Amino acid sequence: MKPLHCSHGHENPPNSRFCLHCGEKLEQASNSKIESGLTLAGRYRIVRELGHGGFGRTYLAQDLNRFGEACVLKEFAPQVQGTFALQKASELFEREAGVLYKLKHPQIPEFRELLRVKQQGEGRLFLVQDYIAGQTCRAILEARRSQGLGFNETEILKLLRQILPVLDYIHSLGVIHRDISPENIIIRQKDGLPVLIDFGGVKQIATTVASQVMASSPVTATRLGKVGYAPHEQMQGGIISASSDLYALGATVLVLLTGKEPSELIDPHTLTWFRSRHFSAIPLSPTLSRILEQLLEPHPQDRPQSANQVLQALTSQSPQIAYSPPPPPSPQTQATVAVAPAWIAPTPPSPPAPVAPKSAPSGNNNAALGWLGKLILALVFILAAGGFGWWAGNLWIESQLRSEQRGATPTVEDFENPVISPEDDDEPEPSSDFSPEERQRKQTLRQLRMNLGINYDFYVSLVDEAFWNEYPAQRGVPLSTDPEDVRLREAWDRIAANLLTQIEQLDLSRQAKQQLGSYDESDRDRWKVSVNRLRVSSRALYDLADAQFFRIFPKQEGETGPEFLDQPMGQIWQATVVDTVKALQSRKALERIVFEPGDTGTQMSGTLQPGEGKAFTAELGADQLIDVELSSDTNALLSIYSPTGNTIFLEDSRQHSFSGELPESGFYEFVVVSDADEPIDYQLDLTVDNSPESDISVDQGIEE
Template structure:
């Protein structure tokens, strides 16, 4: 890491690795150190013809991204060929999209015993189908739509379609395209998500994308992989069994999933016309759920104070409003538990600051009080220095891959703990709040320092905010089953606290907040378990 490519892109860290190479988060020296993604071409093939085909796919992605200009598609920056040592490397630079992909979002939901609601799925379709309409108008088929290749962008909560490595530019006179890749002649497309004509015969149509999108929605609705939702012997989907949705949405998805491409919708506009409307009371993302307060696994007691199932008709405002990044803290007291409304980058949205517990305590239902409107702070913007400080905080958090909601919730918690008299109001852009804004930023910077000192793995950092008692119970069971060798759960507690206490001295053992300090405790423990399993 830290290597500079083409005298321009400084590698920050690796984001992932696939069959065609690795992807990196990089800093563009020619664009005011803006972060971007570098995709490396290094296919794991050996035959000359396979290498050539893989290279064609890479070059196709570059040419297609150059052509596509849509706010929900990563913007193309550059295509590079560089020599490192004696080896040539092909790299593609494009926008970095800050957010979680839908596979990660589903995993978080499942850890809470949930999946996506029908209203959320309808909203997702309404927001992503115009993107497919656009790429199809350019005679482009994506061919690899799945939860992994859709990212919910943090800044505006809009889905972004990524990974155009498998795209096909359809010639006007040809309705399909055929190719074989790699030694075992695998066809492009993900099993379970790609339709039969694509996986078995290599044919692809615009409606092939609709099929994959429909499968994606079923996975998000049920939390189950396609193989659990489809009888491949009889060729039927388990409607009314594994898949329980309204008849209107079911009919739309059935047509998108038709076996014959000609029986499916032929345009995205046709699907949008037939889609039911999401209910008014259901926001695109679940901003408010059960509110609980509890203690992390190392503690011997669980909190007895449990608060509210939110009234079904209550909703939080989620429309985009261009407010400064620092306008974060805002709380409404609910029986001693603060519901924090956070303000994001260039937007303000009601973010889920509720504490999703892992206890089995039945939650009583109460109504949520009316949330006051935030004051408009645009009359006097924050100073240039404050903007610079906030930009650095955002960049550092992104580089560490720390989830935004977890991080902001943690900083707000620390801020309110230090300034309890401020609960119930937001920070304004007025000069009298300048010291408080600086204090919030200072707390955020200090927390990032602690997280860097923790030296957590990327996987552990990415899961911050999603750990629960279930993780701890899994480790306990693994220790009892001898899967950790001679390592015991008592030793795990001891080792984890030893490192945690060095980072956060003074925190009372057994009484760590589940959603803030407790998450870091879990992350340290998770890394320790991983090292024990690997023998390092």
């Protein structure tokens, strides 16, 4: 018999009822596996299976409507049969979709849609969500176990400070994760932040369907959570609360520290943790040791009642957690979905940070400090403040680390003399009504914005628009300094931090960023004239700019009409066009193809970075036959345009070949862009028949 695998890929002997590694209940997975290469709903191309368990299979896929962007399809296939069961499941998912959609946090995979497809006459139901490239804490631990190592206290403290604000966020929305474990925390590849995955709501719906649709069947509703990680009240009575998530987090931390599974750490007779034996076996500070004991208290009322309480205890002098009365236990609450791990070593973190809306009142601020002074100041706030205070300081430090990794090592002068000096900046000082943590995070964002050289007025309009899109009821309503607006101010700052980070990743030139907010139609006309002199059309220009822009702002794809150009986000796109024009003029993104007399073919090759592209132009004649072949990764897009633009042979196409007769004479354009996450190699082969002799030579300079 074949071995059984849980949803995390752990292998177990046949007929096992529970996973020997993580405790998940095992069911025989459906045999109807979807093969790689198949496209579902004309949009999602299956790349490979990531794992499977009792509730279905999980697949890595490409979203063809978003330049082949990676995503995860998690099939919902409870052990029930019949159309009615699937319909009931669909109804429950629809009912809980609001919970999935409202979870908007940079450390939670975003839920995209509920997908229904028919395959071989069978209806199938999938949850589609963002793919997170990274490595689970479980995978990291397993790799270290082979070397006799585990996680050290420094790593654990960093993990706790990064994951507790995420728990505080979901708990504030009434959502309980219910399945926290090393398998369900991914250390994200791009920034080293922990991402919380595999919320228990999906499995809860599966068991609800099983119990409602097959009430007379032997199917038993599974208690959510893994044995050893979930507390007694959750496993036995299905009672969940914020404290049950915190218990699971404590168990996760203890496993990562000791390298031992819960079954090795829990007394089988009393079901309590062997505290003195294992806590004393690892060198822990009194603060962390005391906090772990509090998290693992068997009775819910004896544990911390909020993630923020734990965060404050980590940053205070006393390890004792100040308790508030525990809230009443909540019923089973649905949450989000899982995402698949990938192998990657953890890297330094860069969480979102913040700045105040333009309408916010002002207070006092210190003068800009040097690199060393600001680093010390950020570290002081990391140690002294919880929540966003730590989050903001970490973002600032990470922004400097990213600069170092790009080869631009910051100096004292870089930070004493940012692109925009404090004297020339229009941003008011943070209000004295704000907490020290909020003032610090706003100062952090201000520093990052000035280092990027972004005008304050444009910055506010950009963040306001994104904030109003997420909170439509707040459109046009100024945020006050009152305590009741603290959550909205945090949300505004979170959005601001994300946008600043994205602009930084776009790597615009200083000139392009300084003009944000001032681009208009006359600029666009001037850019068209500039590239036309190079025998390049505005269509090819925009193909190259789009590849860069949509790589960083994928949700803006398709939004390039006149209304978009008038919006703040449209200004960022136009700044991308500015730099693309320069790349064409410098020949970095442009190559002229010249057929020597008697030649019928030529070949161009190179390497494209993520979001990078290159345009090739060749003067060809009407009625010539041409054969074009692009050899590259599937994440390369090919466009072919006629000289007047009246004929578009291919546009942003994954079809990499074309043969046909040319309709007119002039300069044809061949544009290759990458929407891959890694550098890709390409080779472009052009073959022409009846090639007339040409006296055109390779253009050595910029055409005026």
